[in-house]
Ligand SMILES: O=P(O)(O)O[C@H]1[C@H](O)[C@H](O)[C@H](O)[C@@H](O)[C@@H]1O
């Protein structure tokens with residue numbers, strides 16, 4: 004039977020049996036069956052196999068369901084260690100003069116520390132997980148594509164709150180999201196100057212320094228704090244919409260409007276329950292990927308600013324403690340549509 008028919012035959016088997024085959028294939032027929040071609044597994048199974056290698060070993064011990072379910076734990080642990088190391092680099096850099104450069108406009112700042120931290124993270128991940136993909140803020144700024152595929156992908160904002168970093172304003176985060184099959188599997192946001200490590204694993208809750216997070220139970224927007232940012236665009240039409248939204252929301256009235264200066268930490272505040280909702284138009288996928296999982300794992304909801312499904316590449320986000328608050332916010336937002344992160348240039 005050739006490889007293609009073998010794969011079709013296998014796909015009709017229950018997963019447990021399929022996994023046994025993968026085990027057998029891995030240990031008893033290193034060379035692909037039928038010579039030449041390799042049995043192609045989709046990325047996740049391939050990655051499972053690669054990851055699960057320590058679990059299979061030469062005795063082909065089958066990874067139990069829980070061990071397989073934790074196959075991304077190894078990557079998450081590495082992400083936490085990288086975020087902590089990156090935080091040390093950020094704190095050290097704050098002791099020196101920071102060389103400030105600009106990107107899309109005069110207030111869209113970047114520093115050598117942003118670039119150094121991103122390189123540190125990506126280089127380390129490439130060594131440990133050579134088949135993984137990346138979306139990094141500074142790599143994209145340098146011309147790399149910003150496309151999310153099914154592959155295991157690290158979505159990295161080396162310094163979220165770059166403007167804060169330049170001014171030593173105390174909210175600076177390293178944000179690392181990880182997606183497989185376009186679904187967030189884990190999130191790590193390290194608020195470097197507060198020494199707060201926010202983590203979330205899909206289906207396993209959200210935490211800050213190991214303490215569980217839960218969104219606010221407040222359903223009345225008039226008893227709420229809302230966070231947002233002015234962003235780095237100074238396009239008159241965009242600024243007009245930003246201020247119209249801000250005035251509408253402020254005059255609901257809400258208790259207050261806040262902004263940490265970083266999308267990632269704004270979303271951590273929603274997950275922590277100290278802010279009922281955050282919204283913004285103009286952010287990028289690297290600003291919100293990790294925060295989106297933290298909010299949903301803390302019991303919150305994500306939505307587009309027009310009330311539709313959240314789309315991490317759309318540059319628009321509402322992250323709230325509940326649909327009630329999210330939909331009330333949407334009714335007050337004057338939205339606009341920046342060029343998508345994955346738009347073809
Ligand atoms: O600091 P950045 O990584 O550039 O990201 C920030 C962005 O530049 C803009 O200031 C947004 O308003 C922020 O929410 C975002 O985090």
Ligand SMILES: [Mg+2]
Pocket residue numbers: 140160161162163164165
């Ligand atoms: Mg950034």
